[in-house]
Amino acid sequence: MPLLTWDELPAGGAVRPDEAERLRTGGWRTGVRPEADVSLCIDCLLCWLYCPDSAIRLEGEAFAGFDLDVCKGCELCSVVCPTDAIAMVADDD
Amino acid sequence: MIEPRLLTGGQAVAEAMRQVDPDVVPVYPITPQTPIIEGYAAFVAAGRAHGELLDVESEHSALSAAVGAALAGARTMTATSSQGLALMAEIVYIAASLRAPVVMAVGNRALSGPINIHCDHSDSMLVRDAGVIQLFAESAQEAYDLMLLAPRLAEHPDVMLPVFVCQDGFTITHSAEPVALLDDDTVRAFVGDYHVSAPLLDVAHPTTRGPFAMPDYYFELRHQLAAALHAATAVFPELADELCGLTGRRYRALEPYALEDAQHVLVCLGSTGGTLKDAIDELRAEGEPVGLVEIRSFRPFPADDLRAELADVRRATVLDRADSPGGAPPLFADVAAALNGSGVELSSVVYGLGGRDIHPEDVRALVSSSERRAYLGLRGEPCPV
Numbered sequence: 371m372p373l374l375t376w377d378e379l380p381a382g383g384a385v386r387p388d389e390a391e392r393l394r395t396g397g398w399r400t401g402v403r404p405e406a407d408v409s410l411c412i413d414c415l416l417c418w419l420y421c422p423d424s425a426i427r428l429e430g431e432a433f434a435g436f437d438l439d440v441c442k443g444c445e446l447c448s449v450v451c452p453t454d455a456i457a458m459v460a461d462d463d
Numbered sequence: 464m465i466e467p468r469l470l471t472g473g474q475a476v477a478e479a480m481r482q483v484d485p486d487v488v489p490v491y492p493i494t495p496q497t498p499i500i501e502g503y504a505a506f507v508a509a510g511r512a513h514g515e516l517l518d519v520e521s522e523h524s525a526l527s528a529a530v531g532a533a534l535a536g537a538r539t540m541t542a543t544s545s546q547g548l549a550l551m552a553e554i555v556y557i558a559a560s561l562r563a564p565v566v567m568a569v570g571n572r573a574l575s576g577p578i579n580i581h582c583d584h585s586d587s588m589l590v591r592d593a594g595v596i597q598l599f600a601e602s603a604q605e606a607y608d609l610m611l612l613a614p615r616l617a618e619h620p621d622v623m624l625p626v627f628v629c630q631d632g633f634t635i636t637h638s639a640e641p642v643a644l645l646d647d648d649t650v651r652a653f654v655g656d657y658h659v660s661a662p663l664l665d666v667a668h669p670t671t672r673g674p675f676a677m678p679d680y681y682f683e684l685r686h687q688l689a690a691a692l693h694a695a696t697a698v699f700p701e702l703a704d705e706l707c708g709l710t711g712r713r714y715r716a717l718e719p720y721a722l723e724d725a726q727h728v729l730v731c732l733g734s735t736g737g738t739l740k741d742a743i744d745e746l747r748a749e750g751e752p753v754g755l756v757e758i759r760s761f762r763p764f765p766a767d768d769l770r771a772e773l774a775d776v777r778r779a780t781v782l783d784r785a786d787s788p789g790g791a792p793p794l795f796a797d798v799a800a801a802l803n804g805s806g807v808e809l810s811s812v813v814y815g816l817g818g819r820d821i822h823p824e825d826v827r828a829l830v831s832s833s834e835r836r837a838y839l840g841l842r843g844e845p846c847p848v
Contacts, residue, residue, distance in 0.1 A: 376684070376690065381660075381691075382673075383560075383676060384670045384671065384672055385671040386668075387671075
């Protein structure tokens with residue numbers, strides 16, 4: 371997304387919810403990213419519940435992977451996963 | 464128009480607040496501003512003003528509450544002086560950057576230390592670069608008039624910034640003079656209703672205010688603030704014309720006085736303009752080609768107007784009621800920047816710190832002096848620079 375000029379920005383930098391959805395804050399990620407072994411996943415959705423952002427994707431009520439555009443690499447999902455289906459791996463991107 | 468009444472500047476501004484009738488007024492008392500909020504509180508107690516008067520625990524809280532109220536969708540006013548403004552300073556920057564159109568009456572008073580309660584402009588200058596509009600009144604009448612204009616200026620869609628209406632502590636806040644008020648209905652019609660885009664209480668259109676800005680956006684948002692202040696330069700004369708239609712009193716971002724054929728022009732802020740006008744009348748009667756420019760809008764600073772008004776003068780003497788130890792006094796710095804390359808000779812006079820009076824004979828002395836840098840009435844030789 372190209373950076374906006376001063377006169378393209380809303381007054382005072384106000385942010386609307388639809389704009390927040392477009393922000394790719396995953397650029398701040400800490401150096402690790404989650405990786406799931408879906409054969410172990412029981413769709414308990416604890417990872418979705420605990421994720422402080424919106425980095426867990428769902429299909430209906432089933433786990434459907436990660437949205438790395440907003441994942442910060444906090445590791446909470448891998449810690450709360452009861453079946454150890456989520457591992458943190460080096461983020462080389 | 465109602466017959467002029469004998470009012471102090473504080474009372475006149477309290478009357479303006481009653482007539483504008485803001486929705487929320489968070490306050491904390493401090494001399495010499497206190498008569499403003501006491502006067503307004505008496506109107507609320509008597510049922511003659513209808514704002515939510517919030518007695519908060521500090522000026523920091525007063526301005527914080529004002530910012531929240533203004534963004535929530537309420538017309539908001541407050542008032543302060545000196546240490547109160549210093550305690551608010553953090554929130555003054557935030558109010559400006561969040562584009563909260565809070566109107567604040569300032570009774571200018573020297574900053575500590577040493578502690579002092581009398582007038583100078585060091586408090587206003589402390590927040591000079593915050594991005595707020597600062598208008599300086601010469602008299603109680605001007606403080607009243609500017610307090611009516613302030614909400615319109617603050618809330619103008621091209622501006623959306625806090626506006627300070629500054630009046631000299633005690634010299635104006637506590638001195639009674641005839642003040643002509645408009646009638647209440649005329650004021651209500653002039654100020655109109657409060658509209659901001661996307662007020663926080665409009666839950667159908669939620670917004671986040673005050674988001675974090677990283678190096679990729681902070682600079683742009685600060686420049687946006689500078690552009691809004693610049694926009695106020697064009698909005699002020701439109702509103703001043705409209706108000707003049709009601710009062711017969713016309714305001715400009717600067718007020719020229721006796722500039723025709725003037726060779727030596729004085730420049731000042733605030734009530735000292737009245738003293739200078741008297742002194743200039745006497746000097747003019749003796750044939751001295753002396754004039755005056757009073758800066759009414761210190762921020763945004765009317766640099767283009769000043770350059771145009773002083774195009775043909777030989778010398779300008781800038782009177783600052785605040786010093787900048789180790790640097791150029793603030794008004795002098797702005798005037799020097801505006802006149803850079805014009806060939807006008809510039810002198811700087813710091814005067815009146817901590818409420819020390821300035822008299823017409825002092826003005827006579829500084830007009831005849833060839834000093835480029837002076838400290839009016841200072842005992843002892845000024846330190847070298």
